[in-house]
Amino acid sequence: EPEVTQTPSHQVTQMGQEVILRCVPISNHLYFYWYRQILGQKVEFLVSFYNNEISEKSEIFDDQFSVERPDGSNFTLKIRSTKLEDSAMYFCASSPRGRRYEQYFGPGTRLTVT
Amino acid sequence: DQQVKQNSPSLSVQEGRISILNCDYTNSMFDYFLWYKKYPAEGPTFLISISSIKDKNEDGRFTVFLNKSAKHLSLHIVPSQPGDSAVYFCAATPNSGYALNFGKGTSLLVTP
Numbered sequence: 001e002p003e004v005t006q007t008p009s010h011q012v013t014q015m016g017q018e019v020i021l022r023c024v025p026i027s028n029h030l031y032f033y034w035y036r037q038i039l040g041q042k043v044e045f046l047v048s049f050y051n052n053e054i055s056e057k058s059e060i061f062d063d064q065f066s067v068e069r070p071d072g073s074n075f076t077l078k079i080r081s082t083k084l085e086d087s088a089m090y091f092c093a094s095s096p097r098g099r100r101y102e103q104y105f106g107p108g109t110r111l112t113v114t
Numbered sequence: 115d116q117q118v119k120q121n122s123p124s125l126s127v128q129e130g131r132i133s134i135l136n137c138d139y140t141n142s143m144f145d146y147f148l149w150y151k152k153y154p155a156e157g158p159t160f161l162i163s164i165s166s167i168k169d170k171n172e173d174g175r176f177t178v179f180l181n182k183s184a185k186h187l188s189l190h191i192v193p194s195q196p197g198d199s200a201v202y203f204c205a206a207t208p209n210s211g212y213a214l215n216f217g218k219g220t221s222l223l224v225t226p
Contacts, residue, residue: 004157006157031212033212033213035214041218042203042216042217042218042219043158043203043205043214043216044216045212045213045214045215048212048213050212055212056211056212056213058213091157091158093157100212101145101146101148101163101207101209101214102148102160102163103148103160103214104160105150105157105158105159105160106157107155107156107157108155108156108157
């Protein structure tokens with residue numbers, strides 16, 4: 001069964017550094033998402049991406065964040081200058097044509113900012 | 115703002131019995147409701163969804179019930195199995211949007 005994959009599984013970075021989290025969505029899906037979950041809190045929406053542009057973003061997704069689909073398979077989240085409060089699990093998700101709401105999640109990248 | 119609420123942080127059920135997980139929401143614009151299951155160190159796994167035009171959807175051992183007037187949905191698992199032990203998240207989204215709004219989750223423990 002096709003699944004969303006994410007790399008790396010764990011990333012440790014120093015405050016102020018740039019990080020890029022990578023995702024390979026399910027191949028025939030059209031909609032792509034990033035969510036995060038801070039330890040002990042709920043899963044929070046960051047951004048959605050469709051037709052090569054951002055379709056929706058939350059207030060968390062400020063100028064420090066950017067997304068890109070550099071080729072036909074990868075989907076990336078970049079945090080330009082990480083802060084301690086960016087430490088969280090970051091989940092990529094994708095959904096198919098006609099069932100946009102049915103989002104399939106990857107295993108996550110644990111980001112630790114020190 | 116908590117638009118999706120799961121008021122029970124945990125639930126313990128015996129194997130073979132029914133597990134009922136509950137979820138309330140406040141936003142009447144939500145059109146789709148979903149349940150996800152999550153194991154530690156893994157991403158949420160999609161289980162079942164329901165559209166706001168329905169009041170019930172069934173898939174194997176999982177049934178979701180939606181009561182729009184009460185802004186309440188529930189997930190029934192029958193019969194419960196030890197492998198069902200996980201955190202269950204309720205999520206909702208409007209047809210006009212992309213973001214899933216998640217509840218905080220209910221940790222289900224199914225004991226042999």
